[in-house]
Amino acid sequence: MNINELDTPVVVIDLDKVEANIKKLQVYLDKYGIANRPHIKTHKIPEIARMQLKAGAKGITCQKLGEAEVMADAGIDDILITYNIMGNAKLQRLTQLASRIKLRVTADSEFTVRGLSDACSAAGVETGVMVEFESGTQRCGVQTPAEAAALARLIVALPGLRFDGLMTYPTTEKTGPFVKETRTLLAADNISIPRVSGGGTPRMWEAHTWKEATEHRAGTYVYGDRRTVAYGAMTYEEVAMRVITTVVSRPTPDRGILDGGSKTFSSDLSGLEGHGYMLEYPDATIYAQSEEHGHVDFSRCRNQPQIGERVTVIPNHTCVVSNLFNQVVGVRGNTVELIWPVSARGAVQ
């Protein structure tokens, strides 16, 4: 089937580009001896996770326990969940998962660590725990090396847990000094830090400059998006995800309406102007969205589309687009090769 026969809106994934993106980052990280542990939140597709592993990734990263279960069911056996997992329901599921794959999680509080220990020791399993620390994103993470060291000591002391190192997101200039200071504090207790996991796509090509990070978690790199291009980490030619839409209305000379809106692209502006980059009309601006309509200003375009014309959009943020579609279409050039269900979509818990 030709790509032009697909009904719209549809997410197409250029398989050649996905393969090239996977290979490029792997080669780079291999060159510098950095372990590659891609984050599957971007694609949520076991088949792509397996491509990443086959290329040399040491394991994968998930953000939700439910995502990890889907990936484990698909045969993937080395998973890091970069999340504070808590509550009886999730802890029970976690111990079941830990009994069948190599599982690591992260924690930034005594509450999380004690919950993990109680559940794992009761179930007779061991789970690796990494201490999450703050590197500037102001999300989760302990704030000081002293807190990191205290939490590492607790993990070492409690049953059912294995201290697996430190984790942060994204890796920044603050990462190295934080790790060094934590290492010094833990050396007094003869506790070594087995690995330091950093992450992020925008600055992935700087990973070799952060000497303390031994592992890198990138997610978006596999597809790329407008934000990644704006940051300079990828080119539009490398971006593998596109959303094909149709111009369903031209109510005024300058305005065009697409059959995709916030339920197609999400509302993530990601700091950019407009809601995507239109390949056929690079001077057009998707200046607003309704749920099922994209509102486009074509006034700066020399040629303007007709009603019924198909236009191709590179979204601002690819991860949230994956999360809106039940399936994506894999293509090579203009030929449809496969359809992948977004299997871990909706695994919200």
Place this chain on the structure above:
Amino acid sequence: MNINELDTPVVVIDLDKVEANIKKLQVYLDKYGIANRPHIKTHKIPEIARMQLKAGAKGITCQKLGEAEVMADAGIDDILITYNIMGNAKLQRLTQLASRIKLRVTADSEFTVRGLSDACSAAGVETGVMVEFESGTQRCGVQTPAEAAALARLIVALPGLRFDGLMTYPTTEKTGPFVKETRTLLAADNISIPRVSGGGTPRMWEAHTWKEATEHRAGTYVYGDRRTVAYGAMTYEEVAMRVITTVVSRPTPDRGILDGGSKTFSSDLSGLEGHGYMLEYPDATIYAQSEEHGHVDFSRCRNQPQIGERVTVIPNHTCVVSNLFNQVVGVRGNTVELIWPVSARGAVQ
């Protein structure tokens, strides 16, 4: 099961409130003789659509052909799709749908109308077509009464179509004058306007003041959200959708992190500050989101939550939250009564 036993994040729907919301709008529209045609894009759940019909709605509104197919499969036989439907694949599905239910669609261009006519006449079915016109939202819709009249004449003239009136979104002060002028133009051709369909939740209680609109399409009213409350159309006590989340991290004295972010609430700010209203901590602000984390500022709260505590969020925009979850949980008070799959979720085409 008690609501407190549900794992998080989870969308709960207060069934008493849904029933009250459905009844309240129905009673109001009945009082003024306005046909009620609720928009199911908010809930995407056939069971709720049936509740709306049972209460007195004349039919339902869908935004996507795929949504209408799901609703028709569930036995709903009177559907308006407020969208320009085009392209061979969709037009073929449309004629199949028109052969089994009472179907109406909208159009704002000759291109759309001719496509509908060609498909319907070839398939030997008749589809009702309403002309969509601009009432100030600057999305789709013809811009002038002259354009509306010309399109109505074309619909009347072409085979396979039935001219079913005018449609706009949302109803505003511009609606009445536009309709009157179009009616005058069409009277010369002995074409009457069988109905005028307006819509919107924020100004639904003004529907009786727009004399020309004979039908009202509201979607959000069934659940309500922070935006609807901000507009004054509903109170927080009436809002039926809540998202229960857990505080998974308290990295600093003022910051808390929830286990729900842009993949839970969407990024729709809807003109409001912050990403939701927290029932237990009304002075807290969800000032930022990552995909799976909500970043909360608790500095203005006298009491602050502990890690592991559950907090309840009323989202800014309920329709886009429904679109992120595979299922919602129906409750009465604190008792879980049922689980509804969001059946029309993902019906993107």
